[in-house]
Amino acid sequence: MRKTTSKPKYTWQILVIIITVIILGLNAIPTFYGSNNALLVSAVNPTQSLPNTQKLRELMQQQQVNVEQIIHAESESKIVIEGNDETLIQAQAHLKNTLGDDYHVRLGSQSAAPTWLQGMGMSPIKLGLDLSGGVLFVLEVDTDKADQERLNNAKDEALQIIHDQTLRGMSAKLPSADSAGGNSATNSDTSANNESSINLHFLSNQASQVKAMVHELQLRLPGIHYTQTDERSGTLAFTDESKTTFHHEIMAQALTTLRGRIEELGITEAVTQRQGQNRIRIELPGVKDPEQAKRIIGATASLDFYEMAPNGTVGAKAFTDENGRRLRVAPKPIFTGSNIENATSGRDEMGIALVNLALDSIGGKKMSDFSRDNIGNPMVTVFSEYHKNNADEMVKSSKVISVATIQSQLGNRFSITNLDSPQAASDLALLLRAGSLDAPITIVQQRTIQASLGQENVSNGIMALAIGLGITLVFMGLWYRKLGLIANTSLLLNLICLLGLMALLPNVVLTLPGIAGLVLTVGMAVDTNVLIFERIKEERKRGRSNFLAIETGYKEAFATILDANVTTMITALILLSIGYGPVKGFAITLSLGILTSMFTGVFVAHVLTSLVKPQITITQKELKA
Structure with a gap:
């Protein structure tokens, strides 16, 4: 042709x-080259220097571990080793025992490609959980418990308004508190609704005062609705639309917080996504220490800072410190962990573990105003977390981790001292950096590949x-x-x-x-x-x-x-x-x-x-x- x-x-x-x-x-x-196992060494205190290359090589030789290379960065050292996962875990345990609590030793990987390719920023394809091994978590966010906590906070707000406006004869209680006190002001056919509402009791001549109190509460808490049941009682409850919005916010906040915690763990290939209505699926490829991941990801810690409550304070909260003293604090915290921008662990002059905090502008102003007016008075730091009891019920436990006397006006930077150990300080700092969870979470599935x-x-x-x-x-x-x-x-x-x-x-x-x-x-x-x-x-x-x-x-x-x-x-x-x-x-x-x-x-x-x-x-x- x-x-x-x-x-x-x-x-x-x-x-x-x-x-x-x-x-x-x-x-x-x-x-096609794949990756090698590596150990990541970083200091608990960012100002502390890292071990030099010679010392790290000697420590690995003590365990008869062959080191391919040691890469020094500004904040961490990466030890690339030869051997399987068992060798890697043994080397990690040896480094932890030798370096002590002043250093973090995490598991990682390093590309095995030629140096010139690594220098160009090229790396292997990231492998998923089923190809590289690792851990799968499925978490359930307890939105019902979050609703209860939100309702309890609304009750505290109502009591605070009643106290500020000196409305004698008026009270706000949750249904459980009413039943404990024998109050039967509400009808039996509304008991189901009362599980998610606040019972408001007042005198028959306080109609106008009730209206003013409810208006002030709605300004502080948009989405709350008031219904009068008879001439001396009514109920406060969040609307269905408000609950739906709140649940969306809770799930979004949980996703953001968990992703922050995973980043703090140094895991870059994790998959974190919503699964169904109130579950979160987390895949951690390459994780060889599932217990550490479980301890950090499953934690529901939060931090609140209170002033001591004077005698007669309405709605005061009671906590017990480590010495058994019972402390009464104000109903509302000065500020919460949500105002913390950064947290780093360290030691004071006596070598005792502490956490250095940096607050955002809102938290810094609250702290400055409070400390200016309360020099010489104590401030109580309360650490709270959720856990399951013997009945498999989610309960909240709180403990006082610090009672500090304010010596001078503080700004947006201060420290929490007298912590149990450097590891406890490190974990607390990590949780505070990544953010606290407003709703408790439960690990409903865990699978290790x-x-x-x-x-x-x-x-x-x-x-x-x-x-x-x-x-x-x-x-x-x-x-x-x-x-x-x-x-x-x-x-x-x-x-x-x-x-x-x-x-x-x-x-x-x-x-x-x-x-x-x-x-x-x-x-x-x-x-x-x-x-x-x-x-x-x-x-x-x-x-x-x-x-x-x-x-x-x-x-x-x-x-x-x-x-x-x-x-x-x-x-x-x-x-x-x-x-x-x-x-x-x-x-x-x-x-x-x-x-x-x-x-x-x-x-x-x-x-x-x-x-x-x-x-x-x-x-x-x-x-x-």
């Missing part, structure tokens, strides 16, 4: 292909991908001959680009279903070439030249290819938005695979076909096929 030649006109397309393949190819290379099982999943997934890719390459080469070689070239470039794109983009994690997405991407990429090549055959059967058949084939098949990929992309995006865990991993790989398949299957293959079309002849035998 006559060969058709054409003038070169693909200069910019060739440049785009070369630049794209080089960038994504370089990003894909570190994935060993790294050996993850490695087996990787091997099986790669084998499945290799078999699928090999069969596809052979079929395309035998069925389409020279055009098949172009299809195979674009297919290999597709995989390289996809791996590079996954390594380049942040927050993209490869999971076992993600490997299934890779296999599916191979099929989709080949499908693109099959549509184009079959269209080219049809054009040749109509008597068109090779050049016109190829150009028409790519042009006419593009609309069909685009429709197919757009519909698949819509499905992938839906899975990505509502799915979690394995479903999300599959959706990420599928959506990125669609983009790379369009690029290599249409753009790259078209350019390659046009460049080599003088050498492409479609025989009558191939047309019949």
Whole structure:
């Protein structure tokens, strides 16, 4: 058949292909090298110097651990070691015992790629929980308990207003308090509603005063509603709309706080997302110390700062300190842990553990005003957390961790002293930096996947991908001959680009279903070439030249290819938005695979076909096929 030649006109397309393949190819290379185990050493006190390289090497040699390299950064040292997870954990225990409580020793990893690739900021694809091993937590946020706490705070606010406005004869109580005191002012048919309401009692001649008190309470707590039940009582309750908004805020705050705690633990590939109405799913790939993660993630700690309550204070709270003294504090705290911007652990002049706090502008002003007016008076710091009792009920326990006398006016920086240990100070500082949880959480599921099982999943997934890719390459080469070689070239470039794109983009994690997405991407990429090549055959059967058949084939098949990929992309995006865990991993790989398949299957293959079309002849035998 006559060969058709054409003038070169693909200069910019060739440049785009070369630049794209080089960038994504370089990003894909570190994935083939994998990662090595590493220990991360950081100081409890940021001003404390880190151990030098020689000392760290000697400590590892004592455990007969081979050190590949030690990387020093500003705030931590990374010891890259040879060996399995058991060796890593033994080395961590030895470092902890030797360095003491002044240093944190965490487990981590380091890319095994050449230094020049690491210097360019390129790293392997982040592996999900099922491929690298790690821990899965499913947490349940107790929104009912949060509602009770919110209602209790509303009762304290109501009592404070009643006290400030000297409304004698008026009281606000929760239903449990009423039943304990034998008050039967409410009807029995409203007992269900009273579980989430405040009972307000007043004198029959206080109607106008009740209205003023409720108005002031609604200004302080938007969303609370008042209903009068008879001439001497009424109920205060939050509206359903307010409860729904509050629950959304509670879940959003829990997600933000948990992500902050995970970042403080140094875990960068974690997946934290809402699951259902009031559950949170946390995947921690590569975590080899699940107890540390459980202790920090599952903590529901909060910190409040109170002034001592004078005798006769309405609604005063009572706490017991470590010496057994009973302390009565004001109903409302001066400020809470939500006003803390930063917290660091350290030691005072006597070597006793402490936590240095930095407050935001609101907390700093409250602290400045309070300390200015209360020099010589004590301030009580109360640490609270939720835990389950023997009846498997969530209860709140509080303890006084500090009673300090204010010596002078304070600003937005001060310290909490007399803590039990440096570890306790470090954990408290971490929780305060990451934020406290307004609602208690419970770990309802915990699953640990060993790294050996993850490695087996990787091997099986790669084998499945290799078999699928090999069969596809052979079929395309035998069925389409020279055009098949172009299809195979674009297919290999597709995989390289996809791996590079996954390594380049942040927050993209490869999971076992993600490997299934890779296999599916191979099929989709080949499908693109099959549509184009079959269209080219049809054009040749109509008597068109090779050049016109190829150009028409790519042009006419593009609309069909685009429709197919757009519909698949819509499905992938839906899975990505509502799915979690394995479903999300599959959706990420599928959506990125669609983009790379369009690029290599249409753009790259078209350019390659046009460049080599003088050498492409479609025989009558191939047309019949």
